[in-house]
Amino acid sequence: MSPSYENLPSDDEEFDESQIDFTDIEEQYQVRLDEGLDAFVVVDGLPVVPDDNKAKLIKFVLRKLNSVGKVKEDGVYMPLGDDGKTEGYAFVEYNAPSEAIQAVKQLHGTPLDKKHTMAVNKLTDIDRYGREGRIDEDYTPPTQAPFEQKEHLRSWLGDNDGRDQMVMFRSDNVGVFWNDKEEAPEEVVDRANWTESFVQWSPQGTFLTSLHAQGVQLWGGKAWSRQKRFSHPGVNLVDFSPSEKYVTTWSHRPLQVDENHPVPSLTLEEDGKNYIIWDVATGKPLRSFTTIDVLNTVDEEGNPVKKKMQWPTFKWSSDDKYVARMTQGQSISIYELPRMNLLDKASIKIEGVMDFEWAPATPKRDNVKTYEQLLCYWTPELASNPAKVSLMTVPTKEIVRTRNLFNVSDAKLHWQSDAAYICVKVDRHSKSKKSMATNLEIFRVREKGVPVEVVDSIKDTVINFAWEPKGSRFVLITTGEVLAQTAVPPKTSVSFFATEKIKGGAVGNFKHVRTVEKKNSNAIYWSPKGRFVIVATLQSQQSFDLDFWDLSFDKPKDDKDDKEKELNANLQLMNTVEHYGVTDIEWDPTGRYVATVASAFRHRMENGYHMYDFKGQLLREEHIDGFKQLLWRPRPPTLLNKEEQSEIRKNLRNYSKVFDEQDLAKKNTANKQVVESRRRLLAEWLAWRESMIEMLKEEGAIIELNGGRIVREGEDEDDAAEEIEEIVEEIIEETEEVIG
């Protein structure tokens, strides 16, 4: 019989509730009653004054206290000691608990004079923490955890075959794999629900970042164990500093940290903030910031323009020493690491500033001994002042170069990866504001006086621009006017630029090499080592072209274009391929392979990836339902110096011979294995078939042995096949002849 209400076991006589010790549970679930004391604060650290001066002191203190809220009438109670003097503290009642919280937040630690610093605490806190027994009277030093051997975080670089790793996020699984060219990638680790939104590598590949509702986690080492955890509820985006020392997390929702919503490692300081900058080594927050409300601009019709958030908002200098944020139109705030204090205690006022970028490397300038970080920013035309592009050194804040520009609609700053050049792409309008044109203003940062070269032969709007990494060539894509009421985007042109060859090894002027017209391309992906570039069409409905270009192609001598002879470029289209639904292109860090991805983040058609070599030769394609991300694990910068690198380059032929042999051997054994397994399958199958035929013969299954056809008596095997004759008549020509 199942237990029902009627036959519940009767009360156990021996059971006595009062015997159980509930204190631990009571303590744990103790409800903090709203005692009406939330509006009270205790102010400590006040000067001790005789009764006569008490009123004066209260008046003085009230001035401070009223700056954050309204203190109730007669809300200050300052008790007197036995000696008739005040005790140095006071009880203060505000009108509302929120004001009391503000008082604690803002007034705690405010100096009153040289000797006295005000300590403001909530009465409830004093009660809670200050009660007897809550705090141990004796100091017990914290126990030092024994040293633990940490995992080698860069062990993946020691792969025997020098392979690269990639992370793949498909459906709910995140896995890290070795790229094995044509072969299926070799799994390193694969976990379900490793992240809640996406994954990201740290810039040098040490950590894999996963995002969760509670915050961000870093993973690494051979065992892929958790290395760090940063609690930031509702985090949306993550950004690392270039050397992985610091991390910025951002959530569109302001943080809520208070007594009722405690967040590990965060304090009241972080309440209401959107950005947190963390120290990766300690896992502690360094400083937090709120989002700066962008000035609401309106377009010509008066509708508010929704500005895209700039990410990263906090931009890092290449040496990790500074991080800067811009308040658009007003100033740039530069913070010094690791203390996160504002450089020179003030933001740099730059009226109208629209955008800024740090130099991606420490620039080496002519005649400058101490290398400083460089910052480039631009301001639009203000009143009668022209638009300006300026270069500023940090920390000395010296303006190295300024260039005035006119009729500027918009400008984009593109640093070359060595910080040797910065190209400012200036969209200019004509006086009537009807037609647009683009100028390229290239600052030669390394040369004396930072000369500016202007490439102004571009009539159309430039929609994309990319420097060759570590090189002095660039590719840009232009497009004509966007025609209204057409679904088809206008055709684009792809142009290549290189420097002129001049004697003495100096860098010549930038010259146009070639333009390829009538393309749909809109994206440029340089190999991370330069020389090779993919010009692609992404996020288009009609076309999915990928063009693989080589800019230093070895042509036969007599075949050389006269024009290209004088330039540091030999352009050659190596291959054009198509990947249906491609959304992302990822070069591996060595520039040997490139993966193209059709991500389920964008659409649900043929999700998966293709793997190409740098020449555009398809190595492998895989369709995986719900494929979202493929990211190569970045490599840290090489430890070899220039000489060692050029030594390797010189002996490349010898090295490649060894590698070719290895590849061949690998391929042969792989082929051998495949052939072996096929041979085995075939032999097994034939043996099984023979046994079956034997069995049918024994059973006397004539029809089955004849493949299911019934051979009627008197019919020969030969007759079984019927000859079909079909006469096809066709009139080849008709002519009419009149006789007579």
Add this chain to the structure above:
Amino acid sequence: MRPILLSGHERALTQVKYNSDGDIIFSVSKDHVIGAWYSHNGERLGTYHGHQGALWTVDVDPTSTLLASGGADNTMRLWEVKTGKLLKTWDFLTSIKRVEFSSDGRQLLGVTEKRSGQLGTIVVYEINPDPEAEQTDEQTIRIVCEEAKPTVAGFSYQAQYIIAGHEDGTVSQWDAKSGEFLYSTQVHEADMLITDLQWAPDRTYFITASKDKTAKILATDSLEVLKTFTTDTPLNSAAITPNKDYVILGGGQAAMDVTTTNARQGKFEARFYHKIFMEEIGRVRGHFGPLNYVAVHPLGTGYCSGGEDGYVRVHHFDKPYFDFLYEVEREQRQQQASL
């Protein structure tokens, strides 16, 4: 060679079959009509009228005299191939999903649908091969499947066993003389419908297709899985080619999802796999709806497919199809020739 498009049906094809000589193709469709076509040129030979509902299945006896069909009008019918005369109608309580003759043509099997309180059953009738004779109403065997309904079934070699595929991905084996249950095994993923079961020419092994995106070859005796073919789309049909060691798989995204994507995404292609090495060899495009059935010419010279798009596509194989050999196969042939 260019395929021949048979466009005589008005609605989705459900099954297509060659006769044992391979000169005629029979097709059934949801438009209630059975069609007969010359396989070499696609000319229509005739139609068989009488069914009152969508047709699910058709089969022809080994001598090409009798034709059996079944459909949603809850009848199984027997026709004379030559004249189109309706010889016999068996009435049931639910629709007929599959009919199949034994290899000698003397027994006919039918699979009934599970619906309105009726369990799925497999019934067997003795067939008199003479078209003039009276056909019996008496079922020699009636197998009631209580657990999972059968979706496909057929006779093994010598009509020794009845093999059935079920809605839950299992394959079962029954004694075809007594109707006794012998053995059952989980072949495809659980709760994934087995959509097709086709025999090798000598019926010692067969291939099953399933919604779990795989097709498998099983031995008739042991129900051991010999080969597995994995694809990226739910399969509706699988056929084994005589002469060459290939299998042809057909399927594609379910008909109800088709309008939501483009044809490219639907994967409406016939896929050729090597039967022994289980590797994909090629694909044939053409249909613009899922393939509901693929049938192979009994001499292995061609195949046809019936699609949800209402077309039958008849293909004759070209020379490269016959010439293609894996290196190890060529090796083996040479060895045999030298013996």
